[in-house]
Amino acid sequence: MIRYPYQGTSFDDWQHKLSSYAPEFLLKLFRDMLRIRIIEEEVERRYFQDHMKTPIHLVIGQEATSVGACAAMTRADLLYASHRTHGNYLAKGGDLKAMLCEFHCRINGCTGSRGGSMHLMDKSVGMAGSSAIVAGVVPIATGAALAAQMHGESYVTTVFLGDAATEEGAVSEALNFAALKQLPIVYFCENNFYSVQSPLVTRQPKRELYKWAAGYGMASELVDGTNVLAVYETMQTAVARAKRGEGPTFIESPVYRFRAHGGAGDDSKTGYRDIAEREAWEKVCPLETYFTFLKSAGLIDETVRNTMAGEIMAETMEAFDYALASPKPTEADLYTHVYAD
Amino acid sequence: MPWDEGLVNSLVYDAPDPNEGRVLGYAQAVNEALSLALDHDPAVFVTGQGVDDPTAMFGVTKGLQEKFNAGRVFDSPLSEEGMMGICTGAAMHGMRPVFMHNRPDFILLAFNQLVTHAAKMHYMDNGQTTVPLVVWAAIGRGWGSGAQHSQSIQGLLLTVPGLKIVMPSTPYDAKGLMLSAIADNNPVLVFEHRWLMKKEGVVPEGMYRVPFGKGVYRRRGKDLTIVGASHALELSLQAANKLAAEGIDAEVIDLRTLKPLDEEIIAASLQKTGRLLVVDTGWAMGGVCAEIGCLAAEKWFEHLKGPVRRIGLPDIPHPAGYTLEQFFYPDVARISQTIREMCGK
Numbered sequence: 092m093i094r095y096p097y098q099g100t101s102f103d104d105w106q107h108k109l110s111s112y113a114p115e116f117l118l119k120l121f122r123d124m125l126r127i128r129i130i131e132e133e134v135e136r137r138y139f140q141d142h143m144k145t146p147i148h149l150v151i152g153q154e155a156t157s158v159g160a161c162a163a164m165t166r167a168d169l170l171y172a173s174h175r176t177h178g179n180y181l182a183k184g185g186d187l188k189a190m191l192c193e194f195h196c197r198i199n200g201c202t203g204s205r206g207g208s209m210h211l212m213d214k215s216v217g218m219a220g221s222s223a224i225v226a227g228v229v230p231i232a233t234g235a236a237l238a239a240q241m242h243g244e245s246y247v248t249t250v251f252l253g254d255a256a257t258e259e260g261a262v263s264e265a266l267n268f269a270a271l272k273q274l275p276i277v278y279f280c281e282n283n284f285y286s287v288q289s290p291l292v293t294r295q296p297k298r299e300l301y302k303w304a305a306g307y308g309m310a311s312e313l314v315d316g317t318n319v320l321a322v323y324e325t326m327q328t329a330v331a332r333a334k335r336g337e338g339p340t341f342i343e344s345p346v347y348r349f350r351a352h353g354g355a356g357d358d359s360k361t362g363y364r365d366i367a368e369r370e371a372w373e374k375v376c377p378l379e380t381y382f383t384f385l386k387s388a389g390l391i392d393e394t395v396r397n398t399m400a401g402e403i404m405a406e407t408m409e410a411f412d413y414a415l416a417s418p419k420p421t422e423a424d425l426y427t428h429v430y431a432d
Numbered sequence: 433m434p435w436d437e438g439l440v441n442s443l444v445y446d447a448p449d450p451n452e453g454r455v456l457g458y459a460q461a462v463n464e465a466l467s468l469a470l471d472h473d474p475a476v477f478v479t480g481q482g483v484d485d486p487t488a489m490f491g492v493t494k495g496l497q498e499k500f501n502a503g504r505v506f507d508s509p510l511s512e513e514g515m516m517g518i519c520t521g522a523a524m525h526g527m528r529p530v531f532m533h534n535r536p537d538f539i540l541l542a543f544n545q546l547v548t549h550a551a552k553m554h555y556m557d558n559g560q561t562t563v564p565l566v567v568w569a570a571i572g573r574g575w576g577s578g579a580q581h582s583q584s585i586q587g588l589l590l591t592v593p594g595l596k597i598v599m600p601s602t603p604y605d606a607k608g609l610m611l612s613a614i615a616d617n618n619p620v621l622v623f624e625h626r627w628l629m630k631k632e633g634v635v636p637e638g639m640y641r642v643p644f645g646k647g648v649y650r651r652r653g654k655d656l657t658i659v660g661a662s663h664a665l666e667l668s669l670q671a672a673n674k675l676a677a678e679g680i681d682a683e684v685i686d687l688r689t690l691k692p693l694d695e696e697i698i699a700a701s702l703q704k705t706g707r708l709l710v711v712d713t714g715w716a717m718g719g720v721c722a723e724i725g726c727l728a729a730e731k732w733f734e735h736l737k738g739p740v741r742r743i744g745l746p747d748i749p750h751p752a753g754y755t756l757e758q759f760f761y762p763d764v765a766r767i768s769q770t771i772r773e774m775c776g777k
């Protein structure tokens with residue numbers, strides 16, 4: 092049984108919009124998604140070798156949300172992530188080597204092996220933080236937006252959260268405050284319908300999340316999370332609203348994770364969701380639908396794609412080698428940064 | 433007038449000597465610290481439920497909104513966890529928030545943000561960000577405060593790395609420690625005691641900071657060492673002063689901050705007296721008393737002439753009624769009795 096069917100219209104009727112974009116931009120979006128996909132698949136392929144002793148939450152199937160959203164942000168804009176960090180981190184410009192070093196528990200990981208996969212952060216690219224406590228980062232991101240407003244700074248903060256995070260009280264508290272103070276923030280909610288193995292239907296009444304969020308007194312949008320251009324445009328509007336000082340936006344973006352909640356491989360066979368449901372969503376894979384769309388416009392073909400994939404694979408392999416050859420922390424590294432000077 | 437105002441008004445403390453300097457009430461001293469900090473650094477802001485209302489957090493935030501503005505001193509929604517996170521995020525991005533609560537009990541709603549986020553951010557991101565955040569609350573007692581408005585939670589938080597815990601007992605310290613807390617680049621909890629809010633003391637004007645991790649002798653003596661902070665220390669000092677007439681000469685050390693803890697001052701005193709009494713406003717079990725008692729056993733065993741004693745709260749929730757309260761809270765008489773026992777008198 093397909094409990095949560097795809098309800099979007101993919102790239103139908105998008106052809107006429109193509110001319111408003113530079114081809115390089117359109118191709119870069121594709122490349123960025125392909126890059127995340129290839130890196131994630133390689134992480135997955137190697138996961139059982141046990142060199143990466145870190146929990147992983149793969150974003151395979153959810154590349155368009157990270158890439159579309161980050162394309163509408165500058166480096167100075169801040170991004171906060173949940174436990175599902177990989178796509179956010181890479182799309183925001185995070186360093187692949189530093190990410191893989193973190194996965195391999197090396198000292199030159201982006202947080203020196205204190206964080207692991209669930210806590211990727213790199214201030215230098217505006218990847219401001221992530222939390223393994225569901226919704227934990229939502230109030231913190233709201234505070235970053237408050238700081239921007241108080242300091243009169245122009246950066247916009249975006250925080251990614253899952254559908255289940257909206258059930259946490261802290262999110263309600265944060266949305267209320269952001270609307271009250273008209274903070275420059277975007278709440279980007281990836282609705283993938285499941286919290287680990289619990290479907291939305293056992294957790295929330297039948298309602299639309301973006302309408303629920305609108306009840307807090309903020310702009311709220313629904314955007315197809317498989318359509319990278321739609322995500323980009325919706326984010327652009329939200330970021331511009333924030334920069335104009337017109338307050339927060341909530342974006343609900345339905346999308347599907349093709350793999351298990353955590354770890355490598357899919358776990359649909361345990362029965363919490365129908366394999367047919369995943370297969371139906373794989374037909375609207377954000378990477379493939381966008382490829383077909385660009386191809387039909389004559390902007391890309393298999394050869395170009397294969398060249399890109401080859402480059403990305405080489406970069407990925409080099410980064411893995413680098414991580415595996417990187418030094419481990421020493422005992423002295425345990426004791427630093429408990430307190431700030 | 434808040435419901436417990438009458439009770440707090442009725443408390444009697446030793447009057448300060450005006451020849452030693454300007455005399456100020458405890459709440460006014462904290463107010464002055466906040467005002468100076470707001471004036472000194474535009475990154476400081478003050479929020480909390482009712483900070484801008486007429487009672488002004490026991491007077492601690494009185495006039496601040498008028499003096500600065502509603503952008504820097506503002507009321508908070510009833511969102512303890514959310515606001516703790518919002519203050520944490522603001523602190524990570526250049527602000528110095530002071531987040532105020534009427535009671536520590538309300539901070540329990542925000543443990544996720546305080547314990548699992550604010551305290552750990554700097555460590556988890558390998559030093560990339562700092563969280564210069566002050567969380568303030570006044571411990572309640574009496575007048576029906578009961579199990580949910582009287583809790584001292586410093587013992588629960590003592591165990592959390594990344595936090596600092598401040599518990600002043602005098603107006604001088606309340607001001608100087610608040611200024612240090614705001615200048616600190618870490619999350620700092622400041623626990624005041626409701627019963628100290630009307631206490632007066634000599635408080636210098638202008639900026640000064642009382643350092644963290646430095647205890648101070650409130651009384652010199654040779655027979656036993658009493659250590660603690662806040663209102664528990666105040667009661668112990670009253671007991672010690674009374675017992676001088678009985679020939680008991682107690683040394684009383686005000687720790688001022690529990691984390692960092694001034695181990696040196698305790699060790700030095702214990703070397704002299706050989707007897708240790710630890711007092712706290714919280715439960716004796718597993719908290720401040722237990723920790724310091726254990727330190728004595730671990731590090732200073734050779735100095736000890738007898739068992740370490742603790743005076744904290746019994747392992748019971750706070751009762752609301754005043755008769756039960758008398759059995760529940762240690763008072764000067766009970767502290768004195770323990771001291772006599774320890775000194776064999």
Ligand SMILES: Cc1ncc(C[n+]2csc(CCOP(=O)(O)OP(=O)(O)O)c2C)c(N)n1
Binds near residue numbers: 254256286
């Ligand atoms: C406060 C808290 N409760 C429970 C968990 C366990 N947990 C980790 S991820 C997760 C699912 C969250 O689902 P959602 O927010 O929709 O994000 P998704 O995993 O789908 O990206 C759960 C329940 C947790 N980490 N934190």
